[in-house]
Amino acid sequence: MTRPWVARLAVLAAGAGLAWVFFIQFCDLMFGCGCEALWASGAAHCNIHNPEPPHCPWCSEGGRHGSWSFASILVAQAGIALWPGLGLATRAVAVVVAFPAVGAVAALVAGWMTGYWA
Numbered sequence: 001m002t003r004p005w006v007a008r009l010a011v012l013a014a015g016a017g018l019a020w021v022f023f024i025q026f027c028d029l030m031f032g033c034g035c036e037a038l039w040a041s042g043a044a045h046c047n048i049h050n051p052e053p054p055h056c057p058w059c060s061e062g063g064r065h066g067s068w069s070f071a072s073i074l075v076a077q078a079g080i081a082l083w084p085g086l087g088l089a090t091r092a093v094a095v096v097v098a099f100p101a102v103g104a105v106a107a108l109v110a111g112w113m114t115g116y117w118a
Contacts, residue, residue, distance in 0.1 A: 005082075007088055008081050008082050008091065009081070011081045011088070011091050011092050011095050012077060012078055012081035012082065012095065014092070014095075015077045015081065015092075015095035015096055015098070015099065016074055016077055018096060018099060019070070019073050019074070019077065019099040019103075020070075021038065022037075022099075023066075023070055023073075023103075024036070024037065024038055024042060024043065025037055026099075026100065026103055026107075027046075027056065027058045027059065027066065027107075030058075030103070030104065030107035030108075030111070031047075031056050031057065031058065031107065031111065031116065033046045033047045033048070033056035033058075033059065034046045034047055034056075035056070035059065043059050046059045048060050054116050054117075055116075056116075057107075057110035057111050057113070057114040057116050058107070058110060060114070065110035065113070065114065066110075068106070068110075069103060069106035069107060069109075069110055072102055072106050073098065073099055073102045073103050073106065076098045076101075076102040077095045077098045077099070080094045080095050080098055081095050
């Protein structure tokens with residue numbers, strides 16, 4: 001029988017991997033900046049390469065806001081994955097849902113802080 005913490009870590013790894021793979025596409029979804037999938041051209045078409053603003057909050061400034069946003073997603077996923085008392089299916093769904101939910105809040109905060117939509 002698998003130990004509970006092994007299953008929890010597996011859920012966390014799967015959720016974090018999913019967030020990592022699709023984070024740049026989520027960036028474009030939130031900011032309409034031109035970012036594409038990692039296996040396409042990534043940030044090659046992001047508006048940070050345009051001379052005129054607006055510039056994507058997650059990609060500009062060395063990716064500072066993007067890094068903090070991704071870290072907040074991982075922290076939320078870890079909290080859910082490691083929280084005691086949840087069933088495996090509930091835990092897995094909640095970890096996956098945490099990516100767009102926390103990511104959207106983080107994107108709104110980053111966009112507001114940088115005046116992206118102003």
